[in-house]
Amino acid sequence: xxxxxxxxxxxxxxxLRVTRAVNLxxxxxxxxxxxxxxxxxxxxxxxxxxxxFRPDGGSISLFGAELTGLASRRRAHMGLSRTYxxxxxxxxxxxxxxxxxxxxxxxxxxxxxxxxxxxQHDLVDKARAxxxxxxxxxxxMRPLSxxxxxxxxxxxxxxxxxxxxxxxxxxxxxxxxxxDERRDVQKLLAGIPRDVTIVMIEHDMDVALEFAxxxxxMHFGEIVVEGTRAEVVNHPRTKxxxxxx
Amino acid sequence: MTDLAVPGKSAAVxxxxxxxxxxGLALLALALLPLWMPGSYYVNIASQILFYAVxxxxxxxxxxxxxxxxxxxxxxxxxTCYTVAVALGAGYGHVAAILLxxxxxxxxxxxxxxxxxxxxxxxxxxxxxxxxxxxWGLAYRWISVTNGDNGLSLASRPAPFGLSLASANAFYYAxxxxxxxxLALAAVFVHSPFGAALRGTRDQPAxxxxxxxxxxxxxxxxxxxxxxxxxxxxxxFVYYNQFISPQAxxxxxxxxxxxxxxxxxxxxxxxxxxxxxxxxxxxxxASAYIVRWNFLLxxxxxxxxxxxxxxxxxxxxxxxxxxxxxxxxxxxxxAP
Numbered sequence: 001x002x003x004x005x006x007x008x009x010x011x012x013x014x015x016l017r018v019t020r021a022v023n024l025x026x027x028x029x030x031x032x033x034x035x036x037x038x039x040x041x042x043x044x045x046x047x048x049x050x051x052x053f054r055p056d057g058g059s060i061s062l063f064g065a066e067l068t069g070l071a072s073r074r075r076a077h078m079g080l081s082r083t084y085x086x087x088x089x090x091x092x093x094x095x096x097x098x099x100x101x102x103x104x105x106x107x108x109x110x111x112x113x114x115x116x117x118x119x120q121h122d123l124v125d126k127a128r129a130x131x132x133x134x135x136x137x138x139x140x141m142r143p144l145s146x147x148x149x150x151x152x153x154x155x156x157x158x159x160x161x162x163x164x165x166x167x168x169x170x171x172x173x174x175x176x177x178x179x180d181e182r183r184d185v186q187k188l189l190a191g192i193p194r195d196v197t198i199v200m201i202e203h204d205m206d207v208a209l210e211f212a213x214x215x216x217x218m219h220f221g222e223i224v225v226e227g228t229r230a231e232v233v234n235h236p237r238t239k240x241x242x243x244x245x
Numbered sequence: 246m247t248d249l250a251v252p253g254k255s256a257a258v259x260x261x262x263x264x265x266x267x268x269g270l271a272l273l274a275l276a277l278l279p280l281w282m283p284g285s286y287y288v289n290i291a292s293q294i295l296f297y298a299v300x301x302x303x304x305x306x307x308x309x310x311x312x313x314x315x316x317x318x319x320x321x322x323x324x325t326c327y328t329v330a331v332a333l334g335a336g337y338g339h340v341a342a343i344l345l346x347x348x349x350x351x352x353x354x355x356x357x358x359x360x361x362x363x364x365x366x367x368x369x370x371x372x373x374x375x376x377x378x379x380x381w382g383l384a385y386r387w388i389s390v391t392n393g394d395n396g397l398s399l400a401s402r403p404a405p406f407g408l409s410l411a412s413a414n415a416f417y418y419a420x421x422x423x424x425x426x427x428l429a430l431a432a433v434f435v436h437s438p439f440g441a442a443l444r445g446t447r448d449q450p451a452x453x454x455x456x457x458x459x460x461x462x463x464x465x466x467x468x469x470x471x472x473x474x475x476x477x478x479x480x481x482f483v484y485y486n487q488f489i490s491p492q493a494x495x496x497x498x499x500x501x502x503x504x505x506x507x508x509x510x511x512x513x514x515x516x517x518x519x520x521x522x523x524x525x526x527x528x529x530x531a532s533a534y535i536v537r538w539n540f541l542l543x544x545x546x547x548x549x550x551x552x553x554x555x556x557x558x559x560x561x562x563x564x565x566x567x568x569x570x571x572x573x574x575x576x577x578x579x580a581p
Contacts, residue, residue, distance in 0.1 A: 050455060051455075052454075073458060073459055073460075077457050082455060084452075088449055088452045089449070090448050100441075101442075101453075102456050104438055105453070105457030106457045107438075109438045111466075112437055112439055113433070113438075113466075114433060115437055116433075116437065117436060120438065159456075163456070
């Protein structure tokens with residue numbers, strides 16, 4: 001069984017075809033990297049898989065369960081978590097509360113208007129554990145607005161991991177980070193256990209190629225090359241896309 | 246218990262240390278208010294402040310915690326008032342009229358929410374404005390039921406447990422009980438997991454969806470809770486005045502309550518109460534001394550927007566902290 005199967009996925013915005021019959025099969029536990037020049041359709045593909053856009057055609061399944069047409073909230077309940085290229089968090093809240101919200105998203109207590117959220121010790125403890133996993137436990141009570149960009153990236157990852165996903169989608173997790181911060185995030189991603197399948201978009205080839213086992217190259221909405229690191233790096237089409245003729 | 250909120254910044258509800266003592270003193274002052282007020286006129290004004298505060302809390306649930314500005318809530322408020330008045334006119338008892346008022350308001354609010362929640366932001370505001378105007382139009386033109394511009398009168402106030410609410414003091418205490426109940430309900434609601442979800446949908450709706458929350462349903466249920474508080478305020482209003490006319494459903498009535506929330510501090514529990522007190526006092530007390538009281542009220546709102554744009558309560562907290570900040574010896578700047 002594949003962890004993520006994308007078949008003939010199509011999406012157009014007006015007259016612009018952003019994804020063209022995209023096919024993708026990611027094995028359980030695999031680390032898959034999706035690369036391509038700006039405008040290749042990588043983030044659109046992510047948003048289609050995560051349910052933020054509806055595809056015009058094709059299908060998506062997660063561990064054999066059909067996802068096509070499901071709202072993104074339902075996909076979260078089926079084990080799909082994501083991070084965003086542009087950090088999307090709750091800046092007025094503490095780091096701890098950000099992660100608690102993430103846990104609450106999959107917890108039935110989210111509908112309860114009669115209990116105090118602060119008193120849900122199991123959620124708070126899990127959130128602290130998730131923050132500890134990304135080395136941010138010491139900043140748990142700090143407002144998100146008073147943290148650095150790199151720390152926010154790690155909070156995003158903590159929020160995704162807190163949901164114990166089966167498939168983790170990372171949209172440019174190294175974007176905007178300093179060299180030290182990249183190293184921290186790289187180490188963090190390397191420590192994620194194999195029961196979590198990871199699909200990542202990234203432009204930083206040094207860290208990304210080291211992380212991924214298989215790579216898909218997108219260009220003008222199509223996957224044009226797919227294979228292992230060596231196969232993709234040495235493929236003439238990859239060289240053509242990145243270096244020109 | 247772990248406080249998940251931003252340390253030191255969530256205390257707009259009660260903004261100084263010893264808040265339990267302050268809360269106790271406030272409760273004592275409210276309980277003894279009829280004894281220290283100079284006359285029943287001022288006790289009646291206190292009643293008005295309390296039921297408008299409940300109405301403002303209803304708006305605040307949507308505006309402050311949900312990021313949804315409703316400009317048609319006076320229409321929902323009017324549904325309660327007219328339902329109670331019509332039910333009493335049809336011969337129902339007070340209990341039945343009150344229960345009908347709440348039930349019909351919640352049903353009306355459900356329809357209102359389903360229509361209005363097709364949009365957010367300015368779209369939500371415009372739809373609620375239109376819905377409010379439709380309800381105002383119904384009150385004005387459905388003469389066989391509402392008596393049109395002449396309105397409907399109530400013969401009497403209820404007498405729960407044999408206690409008549411005819412006097413200003415008795416009605417004040419009944420209003421105080423409903424106010425405290427509503428405030429407690431709102432406090433529990435905003436600090437609950439559901440309250441956190443509502444705030445999340447205000448700040449990052451797309452992210453909340455991706456985290457597994459049903460954003461529409463969270464907002465819809467918040468609208469129903471807001472409708473419940475609106476109904477409680479409406480019941481107090483219609484019994485206080487023993488009269489209801491289309492004027493209570495007008496756009497200006499909706500805007501006035503939104504201004505109460507914004508001036509006091511949206512997203513806090515104390516803010517709408519302070520805002521309600523400000524507007525009611527200006528309307529009833531300042532207008533007795535100043536002919537152009539509307540001008541004064543407008544000037545106060547302008548001053549609030551300029552000096553404390555976050556509202557009187559959170560703005561006062563900020564200014565108080567600023568005044569108490571550590572200062573250096575020479576320049577008065579904050580110490581590092």
